[in-house]
Amino acid sequence: MNISLIAHDEKKEDMLEFVSRYKHIFERHTLYATGTTGKRITEETGLPVHRFLSGPLGGDQQIGSKIAEGNMDLVIFLRDPLTSQPHEPDVTALIRLCDVHHIPVATNIGSAEVFVKSLK
Template sequence: MKIALIAHDKKKKDMVHFVAAYKPIFAKHELYATGTTGGLIIENTGLSVHRFQSGPLGGDQEIGALIAKNKMDMVIFFRDPLTAQPHEPDISALIRLCDVYNIPLATNMGTAEILVHGLQRGDLNWRTIIHERQQKETPGAQ
């Protein structure tokens, strides 16, 4: 599964701790992250993470583009609801895309924990079926 990891500044430490706590599960999947968050995860866990730009510089939109192409399977986005974000429209667009394309989305640690346990149990294997169906409908698609 392809998992996007995003965290606002005040939530980055929480994201690093969360990924470290579930490192054995995350190690089995492809990880993607916005710039600084990805760097901190790599530095603190040693996991391989594909890094995009930071959120305000377009990283949220880069992840959104993958969602729109059905090339992202889950998004864990630790948002800071108490701090105004200058790129709030990009954040709203990302969340909307998750809803449009039925991408599991956690915006806090409680929901993220449920998704990670579901991932471990195989509850999200329906995403694999969608990818297989998409490949049959679009020969040559990946």
């Protein structure tokens, strides 16, 4: 499966812990991520990650393009609901594309756990 991993700044540590915990599952899939998140995942876990631009610089939109083309199977987007994001319209557009194209999207650790455990 093609899996996108995105995390707002305040959720990056949660993403690193999550991917490390399920490394044995993620290593069987093709991973994509926005810039900093992807870099940190690779540094922390050694997993190969196809990196796009940082989210605010268009990385969310690049992942959205993959979704629109039918080339993404799952999106894990750990959002920070307590901090205003300057690129919130991009975030909303990405989630809308997931809905339009029937792509499962997890926006918190709880839903991400359910999706990843189903990949076993």
